[in-house]
Amino acid sequence: MIHPLDLRFLGHDHTIASFLISTAEGPILIESGPHSTLPALEQALAQHHVQLADIQHVLLTHIHLDHAGAAWALAQHGATVWVHPVGLPHLADPSRLMQSAQRIYGDDMDRLWGEMRAIPEAQLHAVADNALLRFGEVELRAHYTPGHASHHIAWQYDDVVLTGDVAGVRIANGPVVPPCPPPDIDIEHWRDSIRCLRELAPRQLYLTHFGRIDDPLAHLDELETRLIDWAAWMRIPWEAGRTAAEVVPEFQAYVRQQLRDQGVTDEEVLAQYEAANPSWMSVEGLFRYWRKYQPKTEVN
Ligand SMILES: [Zn+2]
Structure with a gap:
């Protein structure tokens, strides 16, 4: 069962989601949302009796800040982060990602996205095309789908x-x-x-x-x-x-x-x-x- 969580980005409903899936190995998330909506993520998880530290795995679709910006915070609580190999180095060292975002958003970075810190490499896993990840009874298959990113x-x-x-x-x-x-x-x-x-x-x-x-x-x-x-x-x-x-x-x-x-x-x-x-x-x-x-x- 997939639970969409509304992260209420900039106070709007139905703008950015994260998805909670319960598994026999504990709850997992697809997408972290941006760091700026971490409190909303925490609240939405609480409605499902889940805490940030309960999340063992975060599966990302890509590393844009609205999808992956809070992944580091979940990693600090112990989660493993699954990502395309091309995106992985930018989560291990987000300085280039944040510099280019800074060029675009300037002074508005904090309000829009919050901050991004490095995720230790030991908590980052590169996902191959067609890879099948198993978490208890739940199976998720990765499909490389370029075009947007x-x-x-x-x-x-x-x-x-x-x-x-x-x-x-x-x-x-x-x-x-x-x-x-x-x-x-x-x-x-x-x-x-x-x-x-x-x-x-x-x-x-x-x-x-x-x-x-x-x-x-x-x-x-x-x-x-x-x-x-x-x-x-x-x-x-x-x-x-x-x-x-x-x-x-x-x-x-x-x-x-x-x-x-x-x-x-x-x-x-x-x-x-x-x-x-x-x-x-x-x-x-x-x-x-x-x-x-x-x-x-x-x-x-
Ligand atoms: Zn997006």
Whole structure:
């Protein structure tokens, strides 16, 4: 049984989740959430009569701060952290990860994300593609699913997949949108990963942003369509040589209109979408994607 825990990021409901699974070997978590929401994680666990120190294992989908930022704190309480091998060195020494976050978020780091400390290597385990982890009777299989991040893992638990960010962001039954932050966005890899998720034929998905999806195939089709749409939208200003800063307000308006067209009119839900998946990050991420991709299109 999977228990989604609402970490109430920046005071919003249904924006960032962590997932609690009880096993015969004790409770485990998929995603730690950011360090800034550690008190909310502690409270949510308490409702299930679990303390931070009870968590023996934390399985991460990727190392972005909204997913992995509090992993070190759980490690300090004794947890083992399971992560893609490319992400592992950045948890053993988070200085580069935090420097690049600092460049982006500046003075807002503490409010948004909190701090990040090194996790001792003995508590970090690299996970191979297709690896099967067993905790008592609970089995979780790792599926490498790049596209949003090069080091992304989707975790399969029976016929359910916990998808991190590779199956997009969907809040309050609104439309699904693809989070496209720098530096790794790769549309082709992402589409391959969506295909991988389809082939698993899951009964349900659990999104970190936010919660359960009961119609995975329709959801994944919608995600792929919107991913292609956003990439194509971004290509035009990118090719025109415009700056990301100029384009952000236009893209934000475009996304808001898309959400409105799909029936999202509640200002709080629009704010939850923007908190879980800021438009300016997607502009940066997709501009970077086109910058990387451009030489290939010129050759062809
Ligand atoms: Zn995320």
